[in-house]
Amino acid sequence: MYRYDHYDQSIVDARVDEFRDQVTRRLSGQLTEDQFKPIRLMNGLYLQLHAYMLRVAIPYGTLDSRQMRMLGSIARDHDRGYGHFTTRQNLQFNWIKLEETPDILAKLATVEMHAIQTSGNCIRNISSDQFAGAAADEVADPRPWAELIRQWSTFHPEFSYLPRKFKIAVIAADEDRAAMRLHDIGIQLVERDGLLGARIYVGGGMGRTPMIAPLIRDFVAADDLMSYLEAALRVYNRYGRRDNIYKARIKILVHEIGADAYRAQVEEEFAAVKQLGLDPPAAELARITAMFAAPPFDPAAPAEIDRTDPDFALWLDQNVRAHKAPGYSIVTISLKPVGGIPGDATADQIDLVADLAERHSFDELRVTHAQNLVLPHVRTSDLHAIWQQLADAGLAEPNLDLATDIIACPGLDYCSLANARSIPLAQKLSERLAPVQHNLGELKMKISGCINACGHHHAGHIGILGVDKKGTENYQLSFGGSGAEDVSLAKITGPGFDEDGVVDAVERATDTYRTLREPGERFLDTYRRVGMQPFKEAIYG
Template sequence: MYRYDEFDHDFVEARVAEFSDQVQRRLAGEITEDQFRPLRLMNGVYLQLHAYMLRIAVPYGTLNSRQLRMLGHIARKYDKGYGHFTTRQNIQFNWPALSDIPAILADLASVEMHAIQTSGNCIRNVTADHFAGAAADEVADPRPYAEILRQWSSVHPEFSFLPRKFKIAVTGAERDRAAIQTHDIGLHLKKNAAGELGFAVYVGGGQGRTPMVAKKIRDFLPEADLLSYCTAILRVYNLYGRRDNKYKARIKILVHETGVEEITRQIEAEWQELKDAELKLPEADIQAINAYFAPPKLVDRPEGDAAVKQARLDSKNFSEWLDQNVVTHRHPDYAAVTISLKGIGEVPGDATDSQMEAVADIAEKYAFDELRVSHEQNLILPHVARADLKAVYDALVEISLATANSNLISDIISCPGLDYCALATARSIPVAQEISRRFASLERQREIGELKLKISGCINACGHHHVGHIGILGVEKKGSELYQVTLGGSADENTSVGEIIGRGFSSEEITDAIEQIVDTYLGLRLSPDERFIDAYRRVGPAPFKEALYAGETKAA
């Protein structure tokens, strides 16, 4: 993974000192909250319902054990003993005292972390496939390019005050695990017919109150042109993006209103002025960044197959976890492990201080000191020898993180909702907890199969409900919380926005409604291998509407 150089250390330490002074001035009453707001947002500090919240960047979701231990330390010393991993592969602390935040940032700087550009109308944390560098279906590791983009975009003088926030995602595999088509810029790393690396470029994706799937504007961009082309996109957006209405300020609106052909023409014209200038990436620079992401030395461990086979016979629970949370690695003697942060009845994405420290120990001992945060709010051990899988599982059991539900209905993405967020209009955490309890049986979950359920507590869609196979949006209506259901969304290589199925449901009704949807799917699927999303695309919304609202229609 990337390591700070002298410039990085000096820059981050200077920002800590600068913000420390700003905090002291705020605490002394020398500046008002309105004056302080833009300063704190530049450093990842939000004011939520009950306290300040600090969002910490985890670039492209990559961590080492030292960094995760520091996050555990911060949770214990400065918060309430836990942190919340987010859909941008970051982590949030919801209860820090403002007076403590400079000390937190100093602690983060000591392990090469920060909170810069985790808020504001700038280029946010660049995200990537959480199996990057390990995935068997990968063309190339996307993280070096995410790091190049991070360095280019950090405190970029031209793009620090955009019309609205801007999000970039990169994937290097045919299977899109980074949801690139839901981003302002999505980059799909690929090879052309000559075997050269480059990118398919997507622009104008996003969720929120106007969900849109990104449009492909270039099928192949040479890797050397990555920064110049992204600069061209940002310049067109910065020039023409709306600043009069924040709800129409994202690039997706500009693409929609301008038209994909015209926006592509504008971007290409701007790029022609940039492509052969100083932003062209020298091969030596690309290789220098690539060197930071050299794969670990994976020695052959052929004993793994026999060890796994025996462990399966000895433990049904281990066998189920292996089937659900362990995926194929590019090296046949290794695997990538998903550590589910979705225990039944627990808060999705939360991890305690002791859990973070224990996972750090596991990563250091069994996973070459490397971890990932997924946009699905789980942790990943990307390089585990198959011979060590049982030991890893046993260690996770000890800290209550061995739930075998990756990609199942209880593996719910959820924003913090009205329990924390000042923008929320409804609670999302209690709904997620109740649904996971309703479907607690692993046997039942596995019978249902892959099902992506995502919950947002407001229209900003931080819970990605628009692209859930089943999406739930909490809204406020006449003083009550109602939950609107969408079906048919997806965030993979076949990205789609879910369709609103009908009227909303109360908090007392929503879990029953989800169960009715699931039962309807089980009754109409062609075989156990037909996933929910595939069945929905085959039959459409009609049978689900009939199941949910038939009595109301007849009564009317």
């Protein structure tokens, strides 16, 4: 994985010192909250309903055991003993004291971490496939390119004050495990005639106006990728709306002028940008790529595994995936225990996962956009021992991609923007559906507490949006979304429900699915085949 050079470290250290001074000035009254707000947001510090929240960047979801242990230490010493993993592969601390924030950032800096550009109208944390470097279906490891984009975008002088926040995802397989086309820019690395390059999608996103990013360029050579991204951002920065926050995202620009017109302007800009020499020298790309070299896998690692324990076998089938190296596996650690809070992990659990990564996964782990964790390089022969330790810590729920593997934002329990609570609803749904989830099969449920869609409800097979209905919490139910390679946006079923009502409605919908499904069909497949009407009849009578 990537290691800071002295430039990286000096940048992060300088930002900590600068922010320490700014916090001192705020606490002394030299800065008002209005003056301090843009400063703290540039450092990932939000003021939520009850306390400050600090969002820590985890670039492309990759970190090691020392970084993970630092997150656990901060959770223990500066929060309430836990952290919350998010849909941008980041981690949030929800109970932070302002006066302690500089010390927290200083601690993060000692393990090559920071909170820079986790907020504000800039290029946010670069996300990627959580199986990168381990999956057999990728044409290349996308993380060197994600790291290159991170370095290019950090403090980019032209793109530090964009019309609106900007999110980029990089994948390298046909299976989309990162919701790539629901980003402002989605990049899929591909090969053509033996040459590595990328497909570029621009103008996706969720929120108030969800859109799927159209294909803007079918192939750009890898050597030109950074120049092409520069051109794409320049066109947005030039023409993106700054007079209306609801129309400021690049998806609105692409939609209003059309993909063809946007493409033409990017191509014109690209021709000019290429002359500036912005693409990295081959030696620099080689330096970065070398840091993502495959671990020293044992070619003699045994692939056989004893499946006689039925509970272990169930976990294997649901949470373990094939690895590109024989004798190794990819383990997803569920942060969704039945009745638990999606994405939360205690300090002790964080420490345990750090220990497992260090001992069993070449000191590497990942955060997924579905709010789970991954050990990417595990000897198959170690799986049973890992499962036992996870089970003892409440981290062995065999529910990856099942009904209880719910994505949920913090909602009205924490967020000042939310209209409704997400966490209690996720807990009730989890408890209701747990007894039948393995019979239901793949069912991706996603909950957002407001229209900003941090819970990705537009991309849920079943999506739920919390709204304010005359001062009471109400929930809109949607079906048919997907963030995968079969990307689609969910459609609202009809009138909303109260909290208990939406739980009942989801149960009726899943019962209907079990009645209507054909062999091998997921909930999403059945919905697409039969349409909304049978489900509406079951839900509304």
